[in-house]
Amino acid sequence: xxxxxxxxxxxxxxxxxxxxxxxxxxxxxxxxxxxxxxxxxxxxxxxxxxxxxxxxxxxxxxxxxxxxxxxxxxxxxxxxxxxxxxxxxxxxxxxxxxxxxxxxxxxxxxxxxxxxxxxxxxxxxxxxxxxxxxxxxxxxxxxxxxxxxxxxxxxxxxxxxxxxxxxxxxxxxxxxxxxxxxxxxxxxxxxxxxxxxxxxxxxxxxxxxxxxxxxxxxxxxxxxxxxxxxxxxxxxxxxxxxxxxxxxxxxxxxxxxxxxxxxxxxxxxxxxxxxxxxxxxxxxxxxxxxxxxxxxxxxxxxxxxxxxxxxxxxxxxxxxxxxxxxxxxxxxxxxxxxxxxxxxxxxxxxxxxxxxxxxxxxxxxxxxxxxxxxxxxxxxxxxxxxxxxxxxxxxxxxxxx
Numbered sequence: 011x012x013x014x015x016x017x018x019x020x021x022x023x024x025x026x027x028x029x030x031x032x033x034x035x036x037x038x039x040x041x042x043x044x045x046x047x048x049x050x051x052x053x054x055x056x057x058x059x060x061x062x063x064x065x066x067x068x069x070x071x072x073x074x075x076x077x078x079x080x081x082x083x084x085x086x087x088x089x090x091x092x093x094x095x096x097x098x099x100x101x102x103x104x105x106x107x108x109x110x111x112x113x114x115x116x117x118x119x120x121x122x123x124x125x126x127x128x129x130x131x132x133x134x135x136x137x138x139x140x141x142x143x144x145x146x147x148x149x150x151x152x153x154x155x156x157x158x159x160x161x162x163x164x165x166x167x168x169x170x171x172x173x174x175x176x177x178x179x180x181x182x183x184x185x186x187x188x189x190x191x192x193x194x195x196x197x198x199x200x201x202x203x204x205x206x207x208x209x210x211x212x213x214x215x216x217x218x219x220x221x222x223x224x225x226x227x228x229x230x231x232x233x234x235x236x237x238x239x240x241x242x243x244x245x246x247x248x249x250x251x252x253x254x255x256x257x258x259x260x261x262x263x264x265x266x267x268x269x270x271x272x273x274x275x276x277x278x279x280x281x282x283x284x285x286x287x288x289x290x291x292x293x294x295x296x297x298x299x300x301x302x303x304x305x306x307x308x309x310x311x312x313x314x315x316x317x318x319x320x321x322x323x324x325x326x327x328x329x330x331x332x333x334x335x336x337x338x339x340x341x342x343x344x345x346x347x348x349x350x351x352x353x354x355x356x357x358x359x360x361x362x363x364x365x366x367x368x369x370x371x372x373x374x375x376x377x378x379x380x381x382x383x384x385x386x387x388x389x390x391x392x393x394x395x396x397x398x399x400x401x402x403x404x405x406x407x408x409x410x411x
Contacts (some may be wrong), residue, residue: 012279014112015290016408019378020048020201021273024215024366028130032212033270034132038067038074038202041272042128043085048201049124049276050088057088059286060276061120064095064110066103066127068369068399069134077243078128098370100301100399101335103127104273105373105406111277114160122282126274129368136268136369143304143400154249156242158399159234159260161307162338164246165401166259168306169344173259176339177227180264180363183336187360188220195359195386199378213334217267217366232258233265249305264339269366273374290411292381295391296322297406304395308341310403311395312348317394318405326351329407330389333380334359335372335396358383372396384410 022041025033033041042065050057065079079300080094099106104127113124149155156164166176190196191214202213235258238246243256283290298318302310311334319325332355334345342361346353359379362372373396380392395405 011116012118013410014277014279014294015283016292016294016381017276017278017290018049018053018287019199019273019275019282019374019381020045021199021375021378022203022271023200024217024269024271024368026216027213027270028100029132031132032216033203035205036211038078038128038130038133039081039085041130041203041270042078042082044203045126045201045272045274046082046086046124048086049274053288055286058091059282060088060092060122060124062093062095062111062114062123064097064107064123064125066097066099066107066370066373068098068100068129069136070096070098070102071137071138071329072134074130098400099404101337101369102373102396102398102402102404103370105377105394105396105404106275106299108275108374108377109297109406112297115207115277115279115362122276122278123275124276126272126374127371128272129370129379130270131268131368132270139358154245157237157307158307158337160237160242160246160256162260162307163256163258164236164250164253164306165308166340167200167253167257167345168250169340169347171259171340171343175343176259176264177224179339179343180227181222181224183357183360183363184218184220184222185216186358187364190359190378191215195382199382208225215365216270218364222263227263230261230263233261234258246305260338260340266337266362267366269368271366271368271371271375273371273378275374275377281348292408292410295409297405299402299404302401302403304401307399307401308337308395308397309344311345313402314405315349315393315395318407322407329391329393330355331358331383331392332356333376333382333392333394335367335376336363337367339363341397377408379406
């Protein structure tokens with residue numbers, strides 16, 4: 011097996027995922043293409059050295075379908091010899107794409123590949139691809155289907171996380187994200203997005219609310235009471251009969267933000283680095299995925315972390331920083347408790363509650379964020395993980411070189 015090195019990464023800022031968001035006029039293909047262009051331009055990269063571009067997308071329909079990986083390659087002006095593909099593992103799609111790119115390098119199938127993802131949530135409605143998971147009555151019935159928000163509230167109920175607990179976590183996410191932006195920690199990675207005439211339309215994460223307080227969040231109504239009353243609370247209780255009633259504690263302020271965005275990570279072997287004149291910044295040490303109980307859906311990160319560490323012969327003490335997608339506050343709180351982690355090592359620059367979660371892109375974005383933070387702090391190793399729809403989880407370990 012050949013080492014797969016990370017040479018660079020880039021991402022767009024995240025725009026509010028609604029018609030008045032700054033990135034609404036920018037298509038998914040253009041979001042991805044601008045990130046690919048930035049990787050090439052700032053590194054003086056001969057794009058013919060890249061074998062494949064693997065892009066994740068969680069709603070691969072309409073303008074996001076039809077192999078957006080190849081479309082982005084062509085839109086970015088890469089050489090036509092560069093292949094492209096699209097992968098879908100719900101919220102873990104982009105991390106899975108990076109892992110797929112690394113796997114090609116490790117096995118010798120490619121000298122270099124780019125893994126990343128894109129999601130325009132303002133242009134492609136969440137749930138547009140539905141599938142058997144929610145749309146097939148037989149499948150939904152036999153697998154106790156309930157929406158993710160119900161699963162998040164079930165975690166809070168089962169683990170005893172109160173409304174105050176999840177709101178406090180959300181406030182801290184906002185504080186950390188605001189500090190990171192203030193100190194310029196994202197400056198190397200963020201690529202300003204431009205419109206068709208070249209004007210910058212967004213150069214900063216747009217979803218953030220740095221003035222968030224617990225008192226302000228306390229005024230928000232829980233978001234998933236209505237879904238529960240439609241019958242999904244009953245489904246959850248049927249699957250988990252130890253629950254007497256689901257405590258609905260999540261709302262827009264302590265859940266991941268709906269946003270548009272893209273991110274990409276350039277991975278290659280030693281030979282590629284020498285030919286491209288680039289120095290590696292980190293190595294993709296290992297990665298894996300796992301399935302988890304599909305009704306609650308969001309508990310895989312701790313299980314996939316244990317699985318990956320066991321495969322590597324590592325322990326939690328060997329990891330300097332942890333980056334877990336903030337799908338909902340209770341997901342992160344459960345992860346910290348289940349693994350007995352120091353909260354000061356988890357999502358140190360805030361996360362999706364503050365900055366948003368462009369479904370198919372987040373895995374690549376948070377991998378880049380934690381790599382930059384390892385370098386800033388002079389640390390060595392990080393673990394990145396995300397829960398994903400239908401009861402899935404993916405994790406990756408990277409090491410600086």
